Amino acid sequence: MNPALEVTDLVREYVVREKGEGRFRRRRRVVRAVDGLSLRVEPGEAVGLIGANGAGKSTTVKLLTGILVPTAGTVRTCGLDPVARRRDLARRIGVVFGQRSQLWWDLPLAESFRLLAAIHRLPAAVWRPRLDELDARLDLGGFLTTPVRQLSLGQRMRGEVAAALLHSPELLLLDEPTIGLDVVSSERLRRFLRAERAERGTTLLLTTHDMGDVERLCERVLVVEAGRAAYDGDLPGLVRRVGARRVLVVDLREPGPALSVPGAELLGVEADGLRQRFAFSPEETTAAAVLAEVSRRAGVRDLSVEEPGIADVLRQLHGDVPPAPR
Numbered sequence: 001m002n003p004a005l006e007v008t009d010l011v012r013e014y015v016v017r018e019k020g021e022g023r024f025r026r027r028r029r030v031v032r033a034v035d036g037l038s039l040r041v042e043p044g045e046a047v048g049l050i051g052a053n054g055a056g057k058s059t060t061v062k063l064l065t066g067i068l069v070p071t072a073g074t075v076r077t078c079g080l081d082p083v084a085r086r087r088d089l090a091r092r093i094g095v096v097f098g099q100r101s102q103l104w105w106d107l108p109l110a111e112s113f114r115l116l117a118a119i120h121r122l123p124a125a126v127w128r129p130r131l132d133e134l135d136a137r138l139d140l141g142g143f144l145t146t147p148v149r150q151l152s153l154g155q156r157m158r159g160e161v162a163a164a165l166l167h168s169p170e171l172l173l174l175d176e177p178t179i180g181l182d183v184v185s186s187e188r189l190r191r192f193l194r195a196e197r198a199e200r201g202t203t204l205l206l207t208t209h210d211m212g213d214v215e216r217l218c219e220r221v222l223v224v225e226a227g228r229a230a231y232d233g234d235l236p237g238l239v240r241r242v243g244a245r246r247v248l249v250v251d252l253r254e255p256g257p258a259l260s261v262p263g264a265e266l267l268g269v270e271a272d273g274l275r276q277r278f279a280f281s282p283e284e285t286t287a288a289a290v291l292a293e294v295s296r297r298a299g300v301r302d303l304s305v306e307e308p309g310i311a312d313v314l315r316q317l318h319g320d321v322p323p324a325p326r
């Protein structure tokens, strides 16, 4: 079987024209957004592309879908050259760009599905039951007759995902699928994507700035840095590699002095000592051990554990800025 994605020594440059001085009024600057990226994704995998702003994630997704032409290197998506075979590829992949819509803005959402079904040449006997299934799972019923421009962001994103999956593609590419969504909407979308993948074996590749997306959806993470792969592996491996710390937040029964706990660093004390935050490395100890130590010293009313965010992980991976105080 072909890999779902195969990228070899991929390069993409943009030429930017800038205003200059004197005789050279217009200067030409070349930005290398993707700089020798190689990647292979097998069918059924779920891969999260993370990286700082401008690292080259969106450009990579555009190259994978054939929207952009590589400057050098090769791309095969579902075994096809995405530029030369863009039409064939469109039947086999689904694409969601969180910041841009593929729906018809002035038409009711249901009309977009009708048009997409026609574009993909899907018979009614195929797309109607599929839309019913997507409607049931993504709960589109309440706004199928609403023009897209009147939908809330959360409703529109559910519509976008349904549109990308109407033709049951084998590969789904998502560029920042949960950007701007509230916690409940993001979680619901992730649950849906997990179910879709579990049932159909759909390959997922997504870019995100949200660690929750990676944790809940991807077993593999690719860190992109200046257009290259800086890490390719699982999330626990990445967290280990950067030594990212978790934070235990403890609410005490009584206000008290700052506690000192072996194996953990006290990051801060809030609410007159009622809330205390402890950072610890999962390599060295566990949340349970830190909690046990805290409980020996004070009564605990409530607790939560904060995972490192993508920003923390990237900051530590780059090693240029110390971990952010919380």
Ligand SMILES: Nc1ncnc2c1ncn2[C@@H]1O[C@H](COP(=O)(O)OP(=O)(O)OP(=O)(O)O)[C@@H](O)[C@H]1O
Pocket: 014, 015, 016, 031, 032, 033, 051, 052, 053, 054, 055, 056, 057, 058, 059, 060
């Ligand atoms: N159309 C364009 N013209 C010129 N430069 C561009 C263009 N699109 C992207 N770039 C540049 O290419 C680099 C990579 O951009 P890209 O959008 O792929 O990054 P990204 O990792 O998706 O960033 P973000 O997390 O901010 O979305 C950046 O330096 C960006 O300024």
